[in-house]
Amino acid sequence: MPESHIATKMRWSRADVAALLALPFPELLFRAQTVHREHFDPTRIQISTLLSIKTGGCPEDCGYCPQAAGYETGTKAGRLMAVEAVLVEARAAKAKGAARFCMGAAWRSPKEHDLDAVCGMIEGVKALGLETCVTLGMLTGPQTAKLKEAGLDYYNHNLDTSPEYYGKVITTRTYQDRLDTLEHVRDAGINVCCGGIVGMGEDESDRAGLIATLASLPEPPESVPINALVAVEGTPLAKAEPIDAIDFVRVIAAARITMPRSYVRLSAGREAMTDEAQALCFMAGANSIFHGEKLLTTKNATVNHDEALFAKLGLKAEQ
Ligand code: SAM
Ligand code: DTB
Ligand code: SF4
Numbered sequence: 305m306p307e308s309h310i311a312t313k314m315r316w317s318r319a320d321v322a323a324l325l326a327l328p329f330p331e332l333l334f335r336a337q338t339v340h341r342e343h344f345d346p347t348r349i350q351i352s353t354l355l356s357i358k359t360g361g362c363p364e365d366c367g368y369c370p371q372a373a374g375y376e377t378g379t380k381a382g383r384l385m386a387v388e389a390v391l392v393e394a395r396a397a398k399a400k401g402a403a404r405f406c407m408g409a410a411w412r413s414p415k416e417h418d419l420d421a422v423c424g425m426i427e428g429v430k431a432l433g434l435e436t437c438v439t440l441g442m443l444t445g446p447q448t449a450k451l452k453e454a455g456l457d458y459y460n461h462n463l464d465t466s467p468e469y470y471g472k473v474i475t476t477r478t479y480q481d482r483l484d485t486l487e488h489v490r491d492a493g494i495n496v497c498c499g500g501i502v503g504m505g506e507d508e509s510d511r512a513g514l515i516a517t518l519a520s521l522p523e524p525p526e527s528v529p530i531n532a533l534v535a536v537e538g539t540p541l542a543k544a545e546p547i548d549a550i551d552f553v554r555v556i557a558a559a560r561i562t563m564p565r566s567y568v569r570l571s572a573g574r575e576a577m578t579d580e581a582q583a584l585c586f587m588a589g590a591n592s593i594f595h596g597e598k599l600l601t602t603k604n605a606t607v608n609h610d611e612a613l614f615a616k617l618g619l620k621a622e623q
Contacts, residue, residue, distance in 0.1 A: 316519040316562045318466075321512040324558045329550065333588055336557035339564045340589040348622040349614070350404070350567050350592035352437065353397035356600040357425065358384045358409035358418075364441075366464075367473045367540040368501055368533055370601050371410040377538035379601050384409070387424045394429045397596065400607060401621045404435040406460065408600050412477070413442040423454035430455045437497055437527075442477065442485045448492035458527060459489040460497040466513025469506045473541075490523060499529035499571065502555050503547035511555050519562035527592065528559050528566045532573025534602045549581040553588050560589025567592045574605040579613055586619065 324332065340346055360371045361381030370377040394405045407425060414422065419440070426436045438451070439460035451459065463482055464470065470479045489496055498521075500514045518528060532552055535542050552573075559568045569592035570585045577585075598604055605613075614620065 316516045318509065318512045318516045321516045321519070321558055321562060322509060324561055325508055325512055325554050329554070332554060332557045333584075336560045336589045337587060339561050340591070343565050344591055346586075346591070347619055348591065349586070349619050350569075350622045351402050351595045352404040352406050352569070352592060353400070353402040353596045354406045354408060354594050354599050354604075355385075355390065355393050355397075356410070356598075357390055357407045357422070358382065358411065359601060360410055362410035362412065364412050364476045365474060366476075368464075368504060368536075370536040370539060372539070375538045375540070377536050381410075384418055384421055387421065387428055390425045391428045391432070394432055394434060398432055398434055400595065402434065402595055403621070403623060404437055404458070405429050405432075406437040406439065406458075406594075408439045408460075409441070410600075411441040413444075414440045414447065419447055419450060423450060426451065426454040426456050430457075439497075442481055443488055445488045445491065448488040448494060452492040452494050456494050458495045458497045460527075460529070461485050461489065462499050462501070462529065462531075463514060463517055464500045465504060465506055466510035467517065468513060469504075469510040473504055486521065495527065496521075496523070496525040497527035497529060498525040499527075499531065499559075499569065501531040501533050501572070502552060503533035503535075503544060503573070504541055505544050508551075512558075515555065515558045515562055518559070524563040524566055526566055527569060528563055529569040529571035529592075530556055530559055530590070531571040532576070534572050534576075534599070536602065546576070549577065549584070552577075553581065553584045556585045556590050557588035569593065572599055572602070572604075575603050577605075579616070582613060583617055586617065591622075 359382045360379040437458035570590040
């Protein structure tokens with residue numbers, strides 16, 4: 305199995321990752337912690353805040369998503385927010401300790417005039433001294449160039465699951481579409497934020513396939529969000545069996561070991577997690593979270609709860 309210190313130049317096969325996921329838990333955690341400490345201070349957590357700048361009414365059919373127009377989820381579709389309203393939220397996020405401000409839009413891909421408006425938001429948020437991230441759906445090469453020019457730091461575009469399981473969850477675009485956008489983002493010199501969702505009925509081999517694909521991209525993503533499905537009533541995945549907490553920690557550990565220099569974000573799903581499960585995620589190498597009462601449309605762990613958890617675990621926000 306590949307050694308961690310040369311892993312950035314390494315290609316990880318699905319079998320390699322499956323072998324990691326199957327390790328005895330103490331062994332897996334020890335390996336993840338060893339790799340984590342080679343590259344990071346394990347007591348520091350990167351803090352990002354999310355804002356939905358354009359909610360609902362999305363033409364895509366992602367089986368997990370409350371914002372897809374085709375599902376009755378009670379999500380109210382809105383228009384793109386005004387720049388000034390976004391900046392009010394960004395200032396509040398900064399005051400609460402966020403270092404990065406992530407803006408999400410429920411689009412298949414952005415229209416040109418919408419992209420121009422988002423560029424204005426990026427410029428405004430950057431001027432506050434925050435890092436910027438946006439997730440807007442599929443992009444062309446010229447669109448990524450425009451975002452780079454506006455000063456965008458990160459683009460979030462998730463592969464979500466293994467290539468094989470993808471078609472069971474989404475039919476309106478392909479895995480290759482996702483990979484193409486990721487290539488445009490990388491070519492434009494924007495940092496890549498790319499991860500997936502677990503707890504969608506996939507098996508362990510699909511989880512291994514997702515992690516192996518992420519780790520074997522030409523460059524691993526700088527930021528790897530691992531989401532536990534937030535099962536929303538009205539979506540096709542509303543009744544999906546929740547992932548076992550230990551299995552979730554295993555996925556975090558595998559992401560850490562295979563992408564040693566990346567930030568691994570314990571992303572959606574924290575609201576439903578115990579403190580103990582979150583603590584294990586941090587011990588397995590997770591070093592980033594979304595902070596704030598809301599993700600895009602669903603509830604996040606509360607700010608008060610996070611403060612208490614960080615104090616209990618001796619964790620500090622990375623500035
Ligand atoms: N529309 C754009 C796209 O899909 O690329 C950007 C916004 S979309 C909501 C961003 C990501 O949120 C998705 O790729 C998915 O990984 C994650 N996501 C959406 N709904 C989720 C849910 N119910 N639970 C966990 N993650 C979810
Ligand atoms: C990511 O990987 N997770 C975030 C962010 N990137 C955009 C989104 C989570 C969304 C959870 C469901 C919701 O709140 O609508
Ligand atoms: Fe649309 Fe993104 Fe939700 Fe898919 S995940 S339905 S593309 S908002």
